[in-house]
Amino acid sequence: MNETISRLEEVTYDDAIVRKFLLACMVFAGVAFAAGLLAALQLAFFPLNMELPWLTFGRLRPLHTNAAIFAFAGNAIFAGIYHSTQRLLKTRMYSDRLSAIHFWGWQLIIVAAAISLPLGFSQGKEYAELEWPIDIAITLIWVIFAVNFFGTLAIRREKHMYVALWFYIATIVTVAVLHIVNSIEIPWSYMNSYPVWAGVQDALVQWWYGHNAVAFFLTTPFLGLMYYYLPKAANRPVYSYRLSIIHFWGLVFIYIWAGPHHLLYTSLPEWAQTLGMIFSIMLWAPSWGGMINGLLTLRGAWHLLRTDPIIKFMVAALTFYGMATFEGPLLSIKSVSAIGHYTDWIVGHVHAGALGWNGFLSFAMIYYLVPKLWKTKLYSDRLANVHFWLGFLGIVLYYVSMVAAGITQGLMWKAIGPEGQLVYPDFVETVVRIVPLYWARALGGAFFLGGFMVMCYNVYRTIAASTEVSNETVRVRNTRYSSAGEGHRALEGMVTVFSVLSLIAILVGSVIEIYPTLSLHSYIAKTANIDPYSPLEIAGRDIYIREGCYVCHSQQIRPMVSEVLRYGSPSTMEESIYDHPFQWGSKRTGPDLARVGKKYPDLWHFRHMVDPRSVVEKSIMPSYSWLVKDKTDFLSLRKKVSVLRNLGVPYSPEQVAQADRLAEEQAKSVAQAIHDQGGPEGLERREIVALIAYLQALGQKEKQPRPTDQVTVKE
Amino acid sequence: MEDHEYDGIQELDNPLPNWWLLTFLGTIIFAYLYYLHYESGSGPTINQELKADLAVIEAAKAKRGTKSDSEEELQKLLASAAVLNEGKAVFQGKCAACHGADLQGVIGPDLTDDYWLHGQGKLADIATIVRKGVVEKGMPPWDGQLKDAEVSAVTVYIVSKRGSHPANSKGPQGEKIVSN
Numbered sequence: 015m016n017e018t019i020s021r022l023e024e025v026t027y028d029d030a031i032v033r034k035f036l037l038a039c040m041v042f043a044g045v046a047f048a049a050g051l052l053a054a055l056q057l058a059f060f061p062l063n064m065e066l067p068w069l070t071f072g073r074l075r076p077l078h079t080n081a082a083i084f085a086f087a088g089n090a091i092f093a094g095i096y097h098s099t100q101r102l103l104k105t106r107m108y109s110d111r112l113s114a115i116h117f118w119g120w121q122l123i124i125v126a127a128a129i130s131l132p133l134g135f136s137q138g139k140e141y142a143e144l145e146w147p148i149d150i151a152i153t154l155i156w157v158i159f160a161v162n163f164f165g166t167l168a169i170r171r172e173k174h175m176y177v178a179l180w181f182y183i184a185t186i187v188t189v190a191v192l193h194i195v196n197s198i199e200i201p202w203s204y205m206n207s208y209p210v211w212a213g214v215q216d217a218l219v220q221w222w223y224g225h226n227a228v229a230f231f232l233t234t235p236f237l238g239l240m241y242y243y244l245p246k247a248a249n250r251p252v253y254s255y256r257l258s259i260i261h262f263w264g265l266v267f268i269y270i271w272a273g274p275h276h277l278l279y280t281s282l283p284e285w286a287q288t289l290g291m292i293f294s295i296m297l298w299a300p301s302w303g304g305m306i307n308g309l310l311t312l313r314g315a316w317h318l319l320r321t322d323p324i325i326k327f328m329v330a331a332l333t334f335y336g337m338a339t340f341e342g343p344l345l346s347i348k349s350v351s352a353i354g355h356y357t358d359w360i361v362g363h364v365h366a367g368a369l370g371w372n373g374f375l376s377f378a379m380i381y382y383l384v385p386k387l388w389k390t391k392l393y394s395d396r397l398a399n400v401h402f403w404l405g406f407l408g409i410v411l412y413y414v415s416m417v418a419a420g421i422t423q424g425l426m427w428k429a430i431g432p433e434g435q436l437v438y439p440d441f442v443e444t445v446v447r448i449v450p451l452y453w454a455r456a457l458g459g460a461f462f463l464g465g466f467m468v469m470c471y472n473v474y475r476t477i478a479a480s481t482e483v484s485n486e487t488v489r490v491r492n493t494r495y496s497s498a499g500e501g502h503r504a505l506e507g508m509v510t511v512f513s514v515l516s517l518i519a520i521l522v523g524s525v526i527e528i529y530p531t532l533s534l535h536s537y538i539a540k541t542a543n544i545d546p547y548s549p550l551e552i553a554g555r556d557i558y559i560r561e562g563c564y565v566c567h568s569q570q571i572r573p574m575v576s577e578v579l580r581y582g583s584p585s586t587m588e589e590s591i592y593d594h595p596f597q598w599g600s601k602r603t604g605p606d607l608a609r610v611g612k613k614y615p616d617l618w619h620f621r622h623m624v625d626p627r628s629v630v631e632k633s634i635m636p637s638y639s640w641l642v643k644d645k646t647d648f649l650s651l652r653k654k655v656s657v658l659r660n661l662g663v664p665y666s667p668e669q670v671a672q673a674d675r676l677a678e679e680q681a682k683s684v685a686q687a688i689h690d691q692g693g694p695e696g697l698e699r700r701e702i703v704a705l706i707a708y709l710q711a712l713g714q715k716e717k718q719p720r721p722t723d724q725v726t727v728k729e
Numbered sequence: 730m731e732d733h734e735y736d737g738i739q740e741l742d743n744p745l746p747n748w749w750l751l752t753f754l755g756t757i758i759f760a761y762l763y764y765l766h767y768e769s770g771s772g773p774t775i776n777q778e779l780k781a782d783l784a785v786i787e788a789a790k791a792k793r794g795t796k797s798d799s800e801e802e803l804q805k806l807l808a809s810a811a812v813l814n815e816g817k818a819v820f821q822g823k824c825a826a827c828h829g830a831d832l833q834g835v836i837g838p839d840l841t842d843d844y845w846l847h848g849q850g851k852l853a854d855i856a857t858i859v860r861k862g863v864v865e866k867g868m869p870p871w872d873g874q875l876k877d878a879e880v881s882a883v884t885v886y887i888v889s890k891r892g893s894h895p896a897n898s899k900g901p902q903g904e905k906i907v908s909n
Contacts, residue, residue, distance in 0.1 A: 284774060613864075630826060
């Protein structure tokens with residue numbers, strides 16, 4: 015190789031920004047873990063919902079997931095990217111000002127989320143709950159991050175991009191596409207909006223987003239971090255350059271297709287379900303490519319596993335990554351999904367990835383970075399080991415209890431006796447059975463949190479002992495103009511081409527999978543035999559979304575005998591066609607609600623919302639007593655209905671103009687019914703009446719109602 | 730060893746492990762065949778599978794037969810303490826949420842008085858309502874959930890409580906049936 019000989023140049027890296035992201039990561043990790051532990055305890059012991067609206071499980075769970083993904087993992091990614099990119103490219107970041115805007119903007123977004131989610135501002139789409147002003151802020155800050163990152167690539171002193179940078183590029187490009195497409199929404203107030211997508215469309219877009227948030231926020235950036243910090247920490251060469259190439263492109267191309275495995279056995283067209291399943295299976299090897307390239311890099315350095323806590327965390331992280339990416343394809347097989355979907359098995363699976371892979375890799379990175387950034391030694395290796403074992407034990411306890419709970423409950427739901435009847439017809443029986451496992455899970459979470467607190471102390475003591483904090487200055491040789499090389503090697507020198515190819519790789523699957531369903535929707539709309547929700551039901555639906563009911567209740571009856579016996583005819587695509595957003599759900603902590611309408615009297619719902627135990631003795635559902643006190647927002651209904659009409663829901667101009675009056679009329683009759691059945695008087699302006707109207711409308715919107723005792727199955 | 734290094738990180742260029750390559754190829758071949766079989770071949774659709782499974786349930790139901798609730802047979806059960814105990818258990822588990830632990834009526838009506846909204850308050854009437862429900866009034870059908878013996882038991886239990894005058898009765902609803 016004929017390298018152009020050049021002088022050594024001096025570079026001072028911006029390490030201050032890395033320190034900031036790192037500390038933010040630790041602060042929000044604490045918040046995310048504590049929220050998770052409280053949520054886990056609420057499932058084991060419902061009184062911990064404390065009848066506080068802002069702390070109830072339905073609002074706490076989105077806070078926990080958003081904090082874990084965007085605040086904890088997000089800040090960890092940024093810390094690692096800002097630290098490693100500068101060194102891999104032998105240059106300071108493109109702009110310190112953009113770095114600062116990125117940092118403070120992102121923290122501001124997190125604070126906005128931490129305030130708005132407990133207040134109930136939610137889009138009702140998992141991991142995309144944040145409302146439109148925050149969505150716009152995320153887009154802006156992400157663009158700033160991208161400009162800063164690609165600007166740094168433009169001023170690099172290294173011709174070629176190391177594999178870690180490929181993964182960063184894929185992350186930045188794909189997250190932008192996912193976030194923008196999934197967040198297209200029309201506001202109806204300064205903090206509320208409806209997504210333009212509805213029903214099956216929205217389901218497909220949401221899970222294309224949701225799954226690839228896992229792929230491109232929790233996988234590719236962390237693989238990038240792994241590729242930098244593992245060889246650095248172990249001081250060993252990476253095992254295989256060509257494996258990096260194959261598994262990178264395989265992963266990026268295949269991952270994007272896998273979203274529909276979240277929608278197996280739903281009313282999503284079957285070909286799309288099958289595509290989602292087979293691409294998930296093909297994803298197994300590319301995922302493991304990252305794991306084996308990491309683990310085999312340690313050949314000749316395995317003794318470090320005994321002595322170096324950083325290596326210990328990394329090896330465990332890669333092992334959990336391998337486990338989760340084997341389990342993922344497994345769960346995507348239709349017949350396995352039939353048992354696992356809607357159960358805690360999925361929750362266990364996710365946490366093997368989140369706690370094991372993202373958590374442990376971040377911890378490894380923190381233990382690696384803190385002594386370097388604060389120019390000192392780690393206060394205590396022994397405490398780091400204590401952290402490792404507490405965390406490890408916590409994850410194992412969490413995972414085992416959740417898989418056991420999931421399989422137990424999944425099989426109980428499906429059990430049918432010789433007489434053709436459900437063996438466990440009462441849903442709550444299947445809940446009571448797994449409550450002990452909820453306690454075990456919470457204990458696992460407590461161990462994990464305990465370990466984290468040990469780390470906080472260790473890091474605090476390390477930083478406290480630091481006497482000097484400065485930015486690292488090094489002398490580097492500029493190789494920007496060395497020979498390009500051939501094949502993939504040449505591509506690694508071409509940032510724009512590489513980024514465009516990554517974009518194309520993720521767009522192929524996205525377009526092929528999503529586009530037909532989007533166009534299908536306009537076709538169904540013409541033939542749909544469905545009435546839209548009445549204005550009062552819309553008000554109720556917004557309360558349903560605000561309280562996060564979708565977190566524990568699905569609205570999607572799968573075409574399986576056990577579901578048909580328990581809930582009625584399978585859900586159809588038409589039934590949710592006017593649902594902006596769709597509310598199919600992904601977890602059944604309580605029963606499915608797709609056909610709950612007219613199943614119970616209004617008074618039953620009233621008593622159930624105020625105190626679930628008064629009608630279902632062993633229920634673990636929180637009490638929603640504030641719905642009896644709080645008043646329905648009738649005034650905004652005209653605006654809401656008008657936005658929905660613009661989105662294609664067939665309301666007449668009169669319905670828009672009279673929305674609030676129509677709602678008040680219907681509220682009177684529902685309130686009267688509650689009173690007639692023996693409930694209290696004067697509820698017509700209360701939120702509970704709107705919610706009951708909505709619940710009673712579920713599954714009741716077909717213009718020609720189906721006979722309740724008859725199951726209809728389409729060919 | 731590749732001739733490049735980044736911030737001290739070097740790369741080897743080991744061949745792809747064979748087992749890994751074979752796994753990758755295997756999943757691709759499986760994916761292709763699976764899609765072919767289920768989406769354009771002879772594989773059943775999800776709804777076809779459901780229909781087949783539902784036929785099995787229907788057959789089981791047919792074998793079970795439709796139980797006709799005869800007044801005389803139910804009358805005989807009234808004397809059995811075991812049946813009454815079973816009926817009580819079923820009632821407390823499934824019915825008490827709406828009718829009250831003492832059958833006094835909460836969401837649904839009082840079941841101990843002489844007033845009936847549906848049927849004549851006879852054993853066979855009650856058993857039919859337990860089975861079929863009164864869906865428009867919010868009484869769910871229990872046919873798919875309770876076994877025949879459980880329906881009988883809970884019916885007998887309800888009738889055994891006739892005239893028990895529980896505290897906090899919801900009050901009479903429906904028509905008074907004089908003789909029973």
